[in-house]
Amino acid sequence: xxxxxxxxxxxxxxxxxQAAAEFxxxxxxxxxxxxxxxxxxxxxxxxxxxxxxxSFVNVYVNGExxxxxxxxxxxxxxxxxxxIIPSIAGGAPENGAKGSRAARVGMTDQxx
Amino acid sequence: xATKVQTPAGTKAxxxxxxxxxxxxxxxxxxxxVGMEGxxxxxxxxxxxVGTGGLGAPLGLYLAAAGVGKLGLVDFDxxxxxxxxxxxxFGSSDVGKPKSEAAxxxxxxxxxxxxxxxxxxxxxxxxxxxxxxxxxxxxxxTDNFPTRYLVNDACVLLGKPNVYGSIFRFEGQVTIFGMPxxxxxxxxxxxxxxxxxxxxxxxGGVLGVLPGIVGSIQAMETIKLVLGxxxxxxxxxxxxxxxxxxxxxxxxxxxxxxxMCGEHRTIDKLIDYYExxxxxxxxxPAPDLKVPEMTPRELKAxxxxxxxxxxxxxxxxxxxxxxxxRGHLIPLGELPRRVxxxxxxxxxxxxxxxxxxxxxxxxxxxxxxxxxxxxxKGGILAWSDEVDASVPKY
Numbered sequence: 097x098x099x100x101x102x103x104x105x106x107x108x109x110x111x112x113x114q115a116a117a118e119f120x121x122x123x124x125x126x127x128x129x130x131x132x133x134x135x136x137x138x139x140x141x142x143x144x145x146x147x148x149x150x151s152f153v154n155v156y157v158n159g160e161x162x163x164x165x166x167x168x169x170x171x172x173x174x175x176x177x178x179x180i181i182p183s184i185a186g187g188a189p190e191n192g193a194k195g196s197r198a199a200r201v202g203m204t205d206q207x208x
Numbered sequence: 209x210a211t212k213v214q215t216p217a218g219t220k221a222x223x224x225x226x227x228x229x230x231x232x233x234x235x236x237x238x239x240x241x242v243g244m245e246g247x248x249x250x251x252x253x254x255x256x257x258v259g260t261g262g263l264g265a266p267l268g269l270y271l272a273a274a275g276v277g278k279l280g281l282v283d284f285d286x287x288x289x290x291x292x293x294x295x296x297x298f299g300s301s302d303v304g305k306p307k308s309e310a311a312x313x314x315x316x317x318x319x320x321x322x323x324x325x326x327x328x329x330x331x332x333x334x335x336x337x338x339x340x341x342x343x344x345x346x347x348x349x350t351d352n353f354p355t356r357y358l359v360n361d362a363c364v365l366l367g368k369p370n371v372y373g374s375i376f377r378f379e380g381q382v383t384i385f386g387m388p389x390x391x392x393x394x395x396x397x398x399x400x401x402x403x404x405x406x407x408x409x410x411x412g413g414v415l416g417v418l419p420g421i422v423g424s425i426q427a428m429e430t431i432k433l434v435l436g437x438x439x440x441x442x443x444x445x446x447x448x449x450x451x452x453x454x455x456x457x458x459x460x461x462x463x464x465x466x467x468m469c470g471e472h473r474t475i476d477k478l479i480d481y482y483e484x485x486x487x488x489x490x491x492x493p494a495p496d497l498k499v500p501e502m503t504p505r506e507l508k509a510x511x512x513x514x515x516x517x518x519x520x521x522x523x524x525x526x527x528x529x530x531x532x533x534r535g536h537l538i539p540l541g542e543l544p545r546r547v548x549x550x551x552x553x554x555x556x557x558x559x560x561x562x563x564x565x566x567x568x569x570x571x572x573x574x575x576x577x578x579x580x581x582x583x584x585k586g587g588i589l590a591w592s593d594e595v596d597a598s599v600p601k602y
Contacts (some may be wrong), residue, residue: 105379109541151399156458164461181447181458183397184376185353186262186414 099127099172102179103138110137124155125168127178142180152183224248229321233275246435247275253434256280256343258331258359260311262419263349263373263426265297270427272315276434278323279315280343283307284330290602294416331355333478336362345430346386347371349423353400354481360385360393361478364469369433373426378415378450380422383441383460384429386469390442395463400485418450499570501585502557504594520550520558520581522569527561531588531599540565543572552578559584559591561602 098118103111111117112135121127132139142153149155155162156179162170172178225233225247236242236250253276257264260283271279287295287302287310295307302310308326315324327339331350340346340362348359348370356374363370363386370386372393385392425446432438445458467474510517519535521528528537538546540560550556556578558566563586570583584591592599 105377150401152397152401154396154458159456159458161459161461163463179447179456179458181381181445183353183401184374184379184381185356185400186351186375 098174100177101127101131102177103131104180104182106182106184107138107141107180110141111135120174121172123166123168123172124157124162124170124178127172128155128168141182154181155179156181224251226321229275232319232321236274241437242435246437249434249436250275250431251277253345254278254280254343255345255347255430255434256282256340257347257349258282258355259349259351260295260297260307261285261291261349261351262294262375262414263423264311265295266420266423267347267349267427267430268297268311268315269318270424271430272319272322272324274427274431275319276322276431278325278343280325280327280339281308281311281315282327282329282331282339283311284328294414294419296420331358333358333481336478337366340366340368343368345369345371345433347373347426347430349373349426353485356393357400357484358478358481361468361475364392365476365478371426371430371433373422375414375418375422377413378418380418380425380448380450382422382425382429382446382448383444384433387440387442389462391460391462392466392469394468395466396445396460398463398466415450418448421450422448497567497571499567499574500582501563502582503585504591507557507584507591508595516554518551518554518556520556520566520569521560522558522566523560527602530602533559533588533591533599535559540569543569547573547576550578552580554580556581557584558582559587561587562589563587 099121100116100118102116103114108115111131117131117134119127119130121130128142132142142150144150149168157165157170157172158176159179162168225244230237233247236247237244255271255276255278257267257279260268260281264281264283268279268281283306285307287298287305287307289303291298292300292303297311297314298307306326306328308328312324312326315322329335331339336358346359346363346368348356350356350359359370367388368386369384370393371384373380373382384390425448429441432440443460445460447456447458449456462469464470465472507517519533521532521535521537522540522543523537524539525537536549538549550573556573558569558573558581560566560569563583566587567583570581573581586593588599589601592601
């Protein structure tokens with residue numbers, strides 16, 4: 097048993113395509129720390145240079161937002177699930193080069 | 209045509225619905241949860257759809273079919289062939305037409321008893337409040353962060369519910385923002401991602417059915433709001449995973465410190481959302497990397513002369529299968545560890561689909577000491593336009 101971290105589709109390319117990973121961790125910080133040391137490419141997507149969780153990435157433990165628990169010190173135990181939920185903007189993704197390209201930055205789902 | 213139903217004096221049940229409407233909505237009317245009262249609520253409802261694309265398609269179709277009395281459609285885009293894979297409001301004959309007008313025609317045909325208004329315009333900070341004010345519910349089916357923050361802020365300022373849905377490849381998010389006491393989009397995500405943090409752009413695409421499912425949930429929530437029935441998604445973020453085929457639910461709380469809907473609001477008018485979302489500086493790569501380029505025509509001429517050019521394709525393997533220029537394939541993400549496959553003494557032309565990823569590859573390789581590498585300007589798209597139309601565009 098361990099803590100399960102579910103990786104959202106936009107971040108999977110930075111996690112070797114994996115949808116989930118499991119770690120022995122006693123809080124969110126430890127779990128995400130292990131996740132980003134295993135997949136270094138994930139780090140800058142989850143944390144700022146100062147090491148703070150990015151404001152467009154929400155983290156939930158068993159469905160509860162850690163911002164309303166103990167932030168990254170939120171304790172975890174075996175069998176818990178951590179969800180990482182980044183903001184996504186897609187709705188009517190376009191493949192063409194029209195519209196404002198700059199507007200679709202971030203985790204939109206268009207090919208460029 | 210529009211004859212009022214004859215009802216015995218004293219019963220007002222059928223007031224406002226014609227016989228044709230009663231027949232059309234009979235499967236609603238026989239449900240106690242909707243009934244005549246609910247159907248009249250739908251008839252009097254005014255719903256604005258922002259975006260008539262992937263999410264807007266099921267939204268428009270179902271809300272029109274359900275008898276929502278007034279539907280507004282905001283879209284500045286034009287239907288193209290790549291839309292038809294998922295934007296089921298449109299047919300092949302609509303390609304080239306403005307989306308808002310094509311959707312209006314389709315929905316009016318589906319239900320001539322309702323009023324459908326097309327707004328062929330981009331939603332902006334200047335027109336949002338004016339557009340929203342005549343509607344009860346705003347449904348966000350857009351595809352970009354600036355518009356999402358704009359829709360949110362305008363809804364909060366006007367006190368209107370915002371039925372939110374968004375999708376990424378095979379996952380979707382749905383909730384309702386802007387309800388009294390409920391959270392807004394900024395409570396969930398105070399800031400948009402900085403431009404630099406784009407996932408591999410080859411990760412694009414969306415399963416055509418996904419917006420159908422997510423947009424249908426938005427339509428269902430919109431109808432429930434109109435009817436005032438059931439438990440709506442306020443305060444809950446519904447996450448749908450099409451590959452796993454499952455839903456997860458996350459609790460959303462109103463952030464007391466939210467700059468938009470919190471106790472001490474610091475934003476009291478609409479702002480410049482492109483600036484808010486775009487110019488955030490943080491580790492953003494230059495949007496247009498300046499690297500040496502070669503045009504498709506020049507490449508073609510040099511290849512025809514038999515010159516020794518090494519073509520490097522930095523797209524993904526599944527894109528290579530769609531079409532290729534018989535180049536050596538190294539996906540951009542694998543380039544750092546596969547540099548040894550390249551010979552820096554040879555002249556290299558790097559390309560991708562549009563020229564953006566390959567510009568990054570050229571920039572990377574030049575920094576790694578490659579001197580004779582150039583970018584194919586405009587990528588495969590330009591090659592197809594300028595050299596060989598038999599190469600498909602995607």
